[in-house]
Amino acid sequence: MVVASPNSILGERIIPIDLPMIDLSAEKSMVIKLIVKACEEYGFFNVINHGVPHDIISKMEEVGFDFFAKPMEQKKLVALGNPFGYGCKNIGFNGDMGEVEYLLLNANAPSIPNDSSNFSSSVSAYTEAVKELACEILELMAEGLGVPDTSIFSTFITQLDNDSLLRFNHYPPKDCKDRDNSNSYNVGFGEHSDPQILTILRSNDVAGLQISLQHGVWNPVTPDPAAFCVNVGDLLEVMTNGRFVSVRHRAVTNSYKSRMSVAYFGAPPLDACIVAPSVMVTPNRPSLLFKPFTWAEYKKVTYSLRLGDSRIDLFKNCTQIE
Numbered sequence: 001m002v003v004a005s006p007n008s009i010l011g012e013r014i015i016p017i018d019l020p021m022i023d024l025s026a027e028k029s030m031v032i033k034l035i036v037k038a039c040e041e042y043g044f045f046n047v048i049n050h051g052v053p054h055d056i057i058s059k060m061e062e063v064g065f066d067f068f069a070k071p072m073e074q075k076k077l078v079a080l081g082n083p084f085g086y087g088c089k090n091i092g093f094n095g096d097m098g099e100v101e102y103l104l105l106n107a108n109a110p111s112i113p114n115d116s117s118n119f120s121s122s123v124s125a126y127t128e129a130v131k132e133l134a135c136e137i138l139e140l141m142a143e144g145l146g147v148p149d150t151s152i153f154s155t156f157i158t159q160l161d162n163d164s165l166l167r168f169n170h171y172p173p174k175d176c177k178d179r180d181n182s183n184s185y186n187v188g189f190g191e192h193s194d195p196q197i198l199t200i201l202r203s204n205d206v207a208g209l210q211i212s213l214q215h216g217v218w219n220p221v222t223p224d225p226a227a228f229c230v231n232v233g234d235l236l237e238v239m240t241n242g243r244f245v246s247v248r249h250r251a252v253t254n255s256y257k258s259r260m261s262v263a264y265f266g267a268p269p270l271d272a273c274i275v276a277p278s279v280m281v282t283p284n285r286p287s288l289l290f291k292p293f294t295w296a297e298y299k300k301v302t303y304s305l306r307l308g309d310s311r312i313d314l315f316k317n318c319t320q321i322e
């Protein structure tokens with residue numbers, strides 16, 4: 001008989017890993033090398049000494065938990081026009097479900113109506129700080145890749161009409177005895193890749209994030225509230241001509257403690273053209289792996305698909321030999 005362990009689903013292998021931990025205050029050329037290596041091998045890494053003030057993080061965490069502690073009727077009133085606002089269990093528009101409640105906000109105006117607890121000011125301060133961190137990391141990446149214009153990636157998310165998002169995910173404890181469906185009982189946020197350029201994720205000290213470096217194998221990541229977990233999104237995979245990998249990940253629930261994660265998704269303006277700069281075409285990658293497209297085109301496809309569907313494959317150049 002095969003028995004699922006609390007954090008596994010039948011047939012999956014669970015192998016914990018330690019993500020690269022990168023100290024942003026270390027010597028710059030070393031930091032750059034470590035970031036490039038992590039993006040090639042894991043698509044994920046943690047950063048410490050990131051410069052985001054502790055009080056900004058703790059205030060954001062406080063108002064986030066306060067928001068989810070409100071009565072359901074109040075939370076449901078936070079409908080900010082699709083896809084923004086509060087949601088519970090439904091993810092996206094195509095039938096995906098998970099043991100999660102969330103608040104999805106426009107990162108350029110991360111506010112909620114009837115804000116009685118400084119939610120908007122605390123969350124705006126947080127968003128500004130992580131956006132700066134995202135820019136710094138994107139510039140280090142460009143330098144490490146040898147791209148002549150080191151602001152090539154960061155300018156996308158600093159443009160006024162950038163399409164970046166901020167998402168609060170709250171995973172209440174879920175008693176595994178409640179399970180009625182062995183395929184979904186402990187999945188808070190199902191398997192997917194992030195469509196945007198770069199994600200900066202933070203969670204409280206409760207485990208839940210898992211990444212998949214190999215099909216059928218899930219690697220739980222140890223939470224570190226002092227660090228930010230950074231991951232490569234689909235657009236960055238495209239703009240590095242496949243050198244950096246946008247890795248599939250998911251979040252699982254546990255039966256003892258609430259988990260809250262907050263993700264900043266750095267995205268370009270809708271009309272931005274996404275294509276790898278010529279320096280990314282090398283003897284190892286002698287042609288463009290992906291067709292050029294706009295973020296609006298990619299986003300439209302993303303929202304027409306299920307959470308776990310691969311979007312990036314649809315933009316591969318057909319001359320490519322698998």
Ligand SMILES: C=C1C[C@]23C[C@@]1(O)CC[C@H]2[C@@]12CC[C@H](O)[C@@](C)(C(=O)O1)[C@H]2[C@@H]3C(=O)O
Nearest residue numbers: 083091092093096194302303304305306307
């Ligand atoms: C099912 C879906 C939810 C999602 C849009 C999509 O159609 C496919 C991608 C999903 C995702 C995953 C990463 C982010 O959490 C997110 C905000 C995004 O940009 O793409 C979500 C979308 C969502 O929940 O609206």
Ligand SMILES: O=C(O)CCC(=O)C(=O)O
Nearest residue numbers: 167169189209251261263
């Ligand atoms: O909660 C997490 O750790 C992951 C959430 C996530 O992947 C997302 O919001 O896109």
Ligand SMILES: [Fe+2]
Nearest residue numbers: 192193194249
């Ligand atoms: Fe994600």
